[in-house]
Each structure stands twice: as C-alpha cells, then as structure tokens.
Amino acid sequence: MARGYHPVAHEGHGIDFAGERPEDLKDAKKMQMMDFLGNNLDRHGYNLLRHPEKGLLAIDNGRNFQYVTSSRGSETPNLTDRVANYNGTGNQFSSFSHVDKDQSHKDPKGYEKDWDDAFQWWKEKSPNIRSEFRRHLALVQDPALREHLATNFDTRVAHLDALATHRSPGWQSRTVPITPFKAK
Numbered sequence: 001m002a003r004g005y006h007p008v009a010h011e012g013h014g015i016d017f018a019g020e021r022p023e024d025l026k027d028a029k030k031m032q033m034m035d036f037l038g039n040n041l042d043r044h045g046y047n048l049l050r051h052p053e054k055g056l057l058a059i060d061n062g063r064n065f066q067y068v069t070s071s072r073g074s075e076t077p078n079l080t081d082r083v084a085n086y087n088g089t090g091n092q093f094s095s096f097s098h099v100d101k102d103q104s105h106k107d108p109k110g111y112e113k114d115w116d117d118a119f120q121w122w123k124e125k126s127p128n129i130r131s132e133f134r135r136h137l138a139l140v141q142d143p144a145l146r147e148h149l150a151t152n153f154d155t156r157v158a159h160l161d162a163l164a165t166h167r168s169p170g171w172q173s174r175t176v177p178i179t180p181f182k183a184k
Contacts, residue, residue, distance in 0.1 A: 002049070005057060009045025027056045029118035036086040037129070037156045038064035039178070043086070067152035067178050080175035081156075083163070119164040126164075130157060144184040151179045 028048075035043050040063060047060035070081040133153055140146040159176045 002051075002057070004051045004054070005049040006051075007046045008048045008050050008056070021052070021055055024050065024056055026114055026117050029114050030121055031056065031058050032083070032086045033118055033122060033160060034058075035064075036081070036083050037153070037160065039067050039070075039081065039152065039156075040064045040086070041066065041069065065149055065153075067148065068181065070178065079178040079180065081178055082173055082175045083159075084172040115167070119160075119167075122160055122164050126157065126160070144182060148179065148181045155179070 031043075031048070034040075035058075038061070040061060042060065042063040043058070047058070049057040049059060051057065070079065070085055137146055137149055137153075140149065155176050159174070163171055
C-alpha cells in the first residue's frame, strides 16, 4: 500500500467521513459517478484509500467496463442499472453506503450541493473522459466487444449529461439499459 494511505473501511465495512478533509465527500461523489460510468462491480471500503493530505484514491478497478450486470447483481432479460446502485442506496459493494443516507437526512441542501459540484466536475471533465475512453477503445480488437463497450459507455454518458443539465426528485433511481454482449 502506498505510504500514508489507508482503507476508508472500518470494522464491519462501515465508512465515516466525519472529521476528514472537506473535499473527501465531494471526491467520493465523483468516484461514484465514474463507478456508474464504468459499471464498477467491486467498489468497497477496502479498495478506496484515504490519505490525510492527498485525499481519496480508488484502487482495484479490474471489474470495470464489463456491462454484464448491474452493480447490485441483477441479471434479468430487461437488464438495467442506475446511479443509485453506486451511491450507497442499497448497493452491497458501495463504500459510501451510510454517507449518502446520513448526509441527505442531516442537510438535504448540502447533500444536493455536493452532487451539484460533482455534476459541474462532470461537465468540465467529460470531454477528456470520453476522449480517453475512445482512445483506449480503439485498442480493443474484437469488433463485437468494441461495440458492446461503446454502446454501454455512451448510454451512461448521455444519462450523466442529462443529469448534469437537470435533476428532479428521484433522479438517482432513473434506470439506464445495459446492452448485453452478443458475440458475432
């Protein structure tokens, strides 16, 4: 483990951002958005590290970009996913499970402000994120797999773009389809 970094998980997988850097919760929201974008099936408090001065570091991202199931593990013919699966509203893999619940009840306006900041970050960074994805996607040799990754990524990008423009009550539970992989 990198010097000075420690998992954010505590005994029983509980997470406590209280008393940490104020930026940590905002950075956690950005990581949640990236986990949604990449369909990260394995984010938990032991692969999210914190440094007292440098902040959060997401590690072990090997279960990203599979687009075969939602982060909650539902495998149905009408496969869907939603942002809420990555922000702790019931996701067993989420390292942020009590953060959102605590924050939304203690300070609803502050809670939404954190998301406002995250979506502003998305507006600023998404062109670079898209460009890097496309650059790496070009390295995938299998055309069917390349199409599968692009379709699911683009669906999630469009969803985040729409949310960055307008969010109404229940926005975290709006679903996006997961297009299954079809080998050719």
